[in-house]
Amino acid sequence: MSLPSRANRVTLLAGTIGLALAVTACGSTEPKPSASGGGSTSAECAAFDKYGKHDGKTVSIYSPIRDAEADLFQEAWKPFAKCTGMKITYEGTGEFEAQIQVRADGGNPPDIAFFPQPGLLERFAKAGKLKPASAEVKKLAEEGWSPDWAKYSTVDGTFYGAPLGASVKSFVWYSPKMFKEKGWTVPTTWDELMTLSGTIAGAGVKPWCAGIESGDATGWPATDWIEDILLREIGPEGYDEWVSHKLAFNDPKVVAAVDKVGAILKNDKFVNGGYGPVKSIASTAFQEGGVPITQGKCALHRQASFYANFWPEGTKVAEDGDVFAFYLPGNDPSKKPVLGAGEFVAAFTDRPEVQAVQAYLASAEFPNTRMKLGTYVSARKGVDTANAQNPIDKLSIEMLQDPDTVFRFDGSDLMPAAVGAGTFWKGMTDWINGKDTKTVLDYIEASWPKS
Amino acid sequence: MTTLTETVARTRAVTAPQRVRRRLTSRVASAVAIVIAVLWTTPTFGLLLSSLRPEDQIKSTGWWTFFSDPQLTLENYQEVLFGTSSSSGQMMSFLINSIVITIPSVLLPLALSTFAAYALAWLPFRGREWIYIGVFALQIVPLQMALVPLLSFFSQGVEVFGLQVLPGWELEGSARFVQVWFAHTCFALPLGIFLIHNFMAELPGDLMEAARVDGATHGTILRKLVLPLVGPALATFGIFQFLWVWNDLLVALIFAGGTAETAPMTVRLAQMAGTKGNEWQRLTSGAFVSVVIPLAVFLSMQRYFVRGLLAGSVKG
Known part of the structure; x- marks a missing residue:
């Protein structure tokens, strides 16, 4: 009889410490974003109103994209993060395929991962680790990408995430x-x-x-x-x-x-x-x-x-x-x-701020902002080729946007x-x-x- | 009779190393040693030379072309160490992370395994041998097997039959250093205890007994008697552990993550070549930056390193 009660006491104690830690953590991060977010609800933030306010929330992104390209990504979503009040932590790794498995198994998955292989996404979806995309993300993906693309992140009839970047291999x-x-x-x-x-x-x-x-x-x-x-x-x-x-x-x-x-x-x-x-x-x-x-x-x-x-x-x-x-x-x-090939934005959690990030990445605004910063190709409709940084990006986007184009994903990423x-x-x-x-x-x- | 065999054994033990020494100091042996040293150093030398060449040269020709077309630049180091954009290295801040990770990850296992080794060697208690064998056996468990359980221990805590025994640690940001320290300490302890225990057990028992008779507690014996004597063993293990932690990529990648807040230099080095490996010329100078500190530590402490390695193996 004494054993469980003692264990309970330990849990309670540990819980209290954890709670105290959590409270102090919140206390230290909360004032900063709300202060900056409150000040800039001007014209530049009007475009992000539809994503709601997520003051003090953090969304973590895990991805195989790193170095210079990763910098451009982070720069591209900076205004979005600032206006919605959230913090986006980004982590790029060269060992994505192995690491994402370890982190998911260890109970420490990121909120969002950019999957470069639909086959890998399917494996996580089947294991029940991924959360289905919200209705809004699904709507955005349907209007933005051809059905060729959408099917690569659909597993057993459930849609898990919109495509992000693309590259043309032909x-x-x-x-x-x-x-x-x-x-x-x-x-x-x-x-x-x-x-x-x-x-x-x-x-x-x-x-x-x-x-x-x-x-x-x-x-x-x-x-x-x-x-x-x-x-x-x-x-x-x-x-x-x-x-x-x-x-x-x-x-x-x-x-x-x-x-x-x-x-x-x-x-x-x-x-x-x-x-x-x-x-x-x-x-x-x-x-x-x-x-x-x-x-x-x-x-x-x-x-x-x-x-x-x-x-x-x-x-x-x-x-x-x-x-x-x-x-x-x-x-x-x-x-x-x-x-061609590309990445898919799938989420391991379904908190509102995570879904807001997914929706933003699936919108036409994100690829346009990203393209203005540096070389980038997206297959999304509504991407303005005038923003392309070089002729080859422009050519790729034109090919991908052409309604007559039949797109197929790199087969070795699907097998x-x-x-x-x-x-x-x-x-x-x-x-x-x-x-x-x-x-x-x-x-x-x-x-x-x-x- | 016994004294006779002992002296015979001793003279043999003395002559055998002498013979080996004599053979190893001959001219031929020295020449062979020099050839081996040159062969082993050539790739490193090539890397050093590469790191000083301009980017387009690195990418188009081998380092040996330097001798026919010498062009040197410090641009790679400039970019890797002090680059202003976050993509170009910024190794300085990751260097600090590496130091922050390494120092506690060396000191903690060093301290813990010293205590444990002393207890296992000189405190008589029941089951001592079994604990020692258990610790020794733990060395067989590959680190990779423990990664996922340890990660879930950090993120979800420990649950036994549905009862939360320990809560998750919920560490964020720079607090994640604690996870790395913890992991490195765990993985280092079996080897540390084994190494230091063997060394301590060699110390003469009379010494301990005399100290006990004089009224010394175990704490005093450990501090005043044992620690000065096992110095070389501690140094050996310290250097081993330092090099291992400094060069570690796997543990840091999993427990510290890849963000600039906590990632050590190895993680940065792995990312630096770019998503498709098109900036690999940075790796040359990056590798040298990461090697400087271990090199300094090794060179300044190699005396202990060699002494410690030998001291454990030869008796008397």
Whole structure:
């Protein structure tokens, strides 16, 4: 009898201490925001009235975006935080995938996380860790994004969060200057692209350069290649089937698509401009894969829109500049499926201030503010391309906003991690290193989780 | 008879190290040692050279091109240490965080394991051996296994059969340093107790007995007798623990988080290359900044380090 009562007393004592701590914590933070928030209910804050007042509340955000990009995010939502009176703490990490799991399991999840992989979001949603998005966020997402996007954060019919940023992967970088000098033109079909590659090779320059080395994620740029071509070869519906494993990884259709990529990446006449033979692709860092274009040693480099940040300093990224990108063409120029990626804003808690942040991030105001500060691409409708900081962002946004565009998410981010972040990467690296297509695809197929 | 074997054993014990010493001081051995030292230092030297080269040079050529095309700049250090935008390093403020994390994380386990080691070595009580074996066995448990339970201990407290025994700590902001200290102390104790216990147990029992007869309490014995004698062991463990905590990324990442308020330099270093690794030239100078303090500590204390390592292994 004495044991529980003693334990109770301890709990009570500990509870009192905790309460005292909580009270002092509130006492110290509360006056500051209300003082500043009260003073500035002027015109600049009028736009944020609809999000309500959340004086003294804190919302924590956890995300894989860090460094300079993270600074711009924090700067972009500063007026929102100030006007609503809340404090937003931001934490960017390079180990997002592992850390978010540890924090959620340890009972210490952030309020909001930016998920770069819909597959990961789905796992947390199925485990019951995520809170469904509020009706308002859902409404904003429905009016802002095409259904292609919304479905990636919908799990078993429940919508968990709106998309945030986006990147377009279906780009081929080239040098407009070089093209003009040599009289080459931007191809609009796959056949034209291959003819152009032949012409360039004939001129004594290896047309393509690539790099797939990326630490423990080595191989991912090659998987993007495969996905892009597959999307063109078997169409968006076929692509969805492949991603969800209704179409086997070693299906003849997939083999054909991979061989089509191989006609470029495994052709010693076509690669690896500026670096060496085919195998040098595997040892070249993806950040440096396209750099030979600026030295005239290579003409074409397939990489996402974010590659704009990787060019050496002083490189002008524009349609009439040193480098620019064109859409990776398919067989039929009238169909333009776009492969891309992005983040999704999902919440672990459903406090009003957390939902207010989600709603703000889902509105058209946020991407517009963010774009004015620096390079950023959002697929949201209502984003003004005039705010884009560089021509490649503008081109990406136009492509994403085009109602005829069929958007598909990077497949390796949707597959089970064992494949999408494992054997697919490894398989493609082996493939570059000389293994044949069928062996590699059989290996990836065999690694697909059985359950 | 016994004295004879003892002397024989002793002469052998003396000659064996002498033989080893003689062999190791030969010219050939010295040459080999120098070659090994050069091989081991080359990458570090390359990193140092890289950190002093301009960004476009780092990214396009290897450090050895420096000898044919010498270009030096302190720009990387400037950016990493004193950059004004929050993206460019600001290592100075994270350096402070690292120090704030490291000092208590070294002193706490040092103090606790000294007390524990003394008790386990010189206080006769029942179950002493079992406790010692238990502590020793705990070294086998990998740190990674304890991360999630410890995190939930901090955030939700302890609940036994639905009864809240301990509340969650609810630490926010800079109070989260406490979590890191706590975690590092927990993880350090098994090795600390083991190391210092072995050293203390070697001390002659007569010394303790004499002190007891003279009326010294355990507190006095520990303070006046044992502590001066186990100095090298404490220094060894202190340096071990210092280097481990200073270089730790995992524990800090989980318990301190990645915000500028509490994150140590290692966490900052990991973020500094940018989301897609396009600013990796900063890592060269960042790595050197983070290495300066451990280097200074090691060089100034290496005397103890070597002595402590040897002292535990050779008897007499």
